[in-house]
Amino acid sequence: MCVFCGIVAGEVPKHEVYSGERVLAFLDINPATRGHCLVVPKRHVERLGELSREEAAELLEAAGAIAEACRSQLGAKGVNFWINQGRVAGQVVPHLHLHVVPRYAEEEVKVEVRAERAAQQELEETAERLRKGLR
Numbered sequence: 001m002c003v004f005c006g007i008v009a010g011e012v013p014k015h016e017v018y019s020g021e022r023v024l025a026f027l028d029i030n031p032a033t034r035g036h037c038l039v040v041p042k043r044h045v046e047r048l049g050e051l052s053r054e055e056a057a058e059l060l061e062a063a064g065a066i067a068e069a070c071r072s073q074l075g076a077k078g079v080n081f082w083i084n085q086g087r088v089a090g091q092v093v094p095h096l097h098l099h100v101v102p103r104y105a106e107e108e109v110k111v112e113v114r115a116e117r118a119a120q121q122e123l124e125e126t127a128e129r130l131r132k133g134l135r
């Protein structure tokens with residue numbers, strides 16, 4: 001089973017931010033910035049083009065709502081949305097995921113994950129604030 005299927009199934013721990021009928025969002029364990037989320041279809045697909053219309057709509061709606069919560073709850077000034085599709089494009093987990101990366105200032109953020117893991121407490125607090133913003 002892939003790690004994100006494990007997260008969807010509740011077998012791998014996560015800091016959940018959103019759960020809908022077809023889509024789940026949780027914090028990236030190696031955040032590029034505070035509040036970096038991954039938005040995934042609950043069904044295992046690898047590529048964007050494999051999504052149904054309903055899944056694609058919910059994925060994009062969730063990403064937009066999370067970006068709003070990053071603004072209202074975390075003070076983000078902007079957001080990067082990105083998908084790595086295929087190993088050659090940098091996709092490490094072969095379960096489609098949209099990165100939602102809040103930006104706080106004009107400093108450079110490398111389009112790659114941080115080498116070190118975020119602290120559990122920081123992840124928990126950030127997820128709670130984003131959930132609050134989505135209520």
Ligand code: AMP
Nearest residue numbers: 003027028029030084090091092093113
């Ligand atoms: P990508 O390179 O686009 O495939 O990104 C995969 C992302 O998944 C990376 O940013 C990882 O930090 C993240 N990741 C891997 N395992 C987990 C996990 N168990 N929980 C949260 N994020 C994860």
